[in-house]
Amino acid sequence: MSYSFEQAAEQAWQWLETVARFSEIQNPQRNGVTRQCATPEHRATLDALTTWMRDLGMSVRQDNGANLIGRYASSNPDARTLLLGSHQDTVPNGGKYDGIMGVMLPLVLVKYLRQNRIELPFHIDVVAFSDEEGSRFSSTLLGSKVLAGTFDSNMLYATDDAGVTLKQALEDFGCHPERIVEDRYAPEDVIAFIETHIEQGPQLELENLPVGVVSAITGIERHQLTIHGLAGHAGTVPMHVRQDSLVGAAGVIRLVDALCRETEELVGVVGKIENAPNGVNVIPQTTTLSIELRSPQDKVRRRAREQLLEQIDASLTASRLTFDHVLTYEQSAVQCSEWLSRELEGAVQDSGITLRVLFSGAGHDGLAMQSLCDIGMLFLRCEGGVSHHPSEAINPEDLTTAVEVLANVCRRLAKRHDSV
Known part of the structure; x- marks a missing residue:
């Protein structure tokens, strides 16, 4: 048998x-x-x-x-x-x-x-x-x-x-x-x-x-993005003049999510975020977040990276925020x-x-x-x-x-x- x-x-x-x-x-x-x-x-x-x-x-x-x-x-x-x-x-x-x-x-x-x-x-x-x-x-x-x-x-x-x-x-x-x-x-x-x-x-x-x-x-790339704003008292600074780094980060997260949903063979995530001074009544001054993009096609991933960085620059500039960006990892x-x-x-x-x-x-x-x-x-x-x-x-x-x-x-x- x-x-x-x-x-x-x-x-x-x-x-x-x-x-x-x-x-x-x-x-x-x-x-x-x-x-x-x-x-x-x-x-x-x-x-x-x-x-x-x-x-x-x-x-x-x-x-x-x-x-x-x-x-x-x-x-x-x-x-x-x-x-x-x-x-x-x-x-x-x-x-x-x-x-x-x-x-x-x-x-x-x-x-x-x-x-x-x-x-x-x-x-x-x-x-x-x-x-x-x-x-x-x-x-x-x-x-x-x-x-x-x-x-x-x-x-x-x-x-x-x-x-x-x-x-x-x-x-x-x-x-x-x-x-x-x-x-x-x-x-x-x-x-x-x-x-x-x-x-x-x-x-x-x-x-x-x-x-x-x-x-x-899949190919993988990871970025660290540090957004710079201006701290202030959450009760005294008017909303229209604030430079809130965490609000800027929220916009970045939406951009990452939208781009990955709209692009075939691309996935991504903002998986880590750090905020300072991180007080309950303080406008955030510095927010650091990770961005990861993955695709089985390197050209798709790299094109998405360029598009995303352009969108991030436009979004944060409109909010009177600056940022530092580092590509921390890339695997084809x-x-x-x-x-x-x-x-x-x-x-x-x-x-x-x-x-x-x-x-x-x-x-x-x-x-x-x-x-x-x-x-x-x-x-x-x-x-x-x-x-x-x-x-x-x-x-x-x-x-x-x-x-x-x-x-x-x-x-x-x-x-x-x-x-x-």
């Missing part, structure tokens, strides 16, 4: 439940999961993954960036490698599926292939990236940068809240940070990287679809590989699922991996689009679909290999 996709999905569910217990604070349903890089919880996760990988006949290694890599080897030792995986770490009080689900699904894919004696003309390396979220060291994409060969050694001196450097944490975890450069994959040895991840948004659920294919990973969008996306799209349709292509509004390890190889992503719907929260949830039946799609992708890539 063959091993089914349903059995594989049930195994993934059990493993996800097990790993959810590897958290700084217990009771994942109420308190969420907190699992950071190079911590006892990270070690417990890698120990469990190592056991499961070895039980599947995989060779296992931990690299010097604290990534865990399990290989399901082809009978051809000189074959190229398909990389599958995601990150093991979470945000503080995060959910049970963000990241780690993209490790478990490739593992049960391997179990499906092994149990059904399906041989492939390429190796499969399943990767549990050490740190994508950057919660402990603000070291976003640490693990994937190591594999891609773009890790900046200066990051080794970043510290956590306790003053421990990333270098020390990695050494304590059994790594040799000075040898990270040796852990880069050779581009000629890699076919592609595919990540399976919860959508972190509501689109698939709204359309009653279990999975979707990602076209691009990454387009998923066209050929690989076509194979993913075909794999979804092979499963009898209506195809939905959407872009990712969040960052992922593909942002780093695209420096190494072609990338693709498969999204799995999550309840209410909720992510980075203890109530993060998925439909167990969708795991079945995801395993089938991954198996279909492998079949398609094997055919592609044979035709070359």
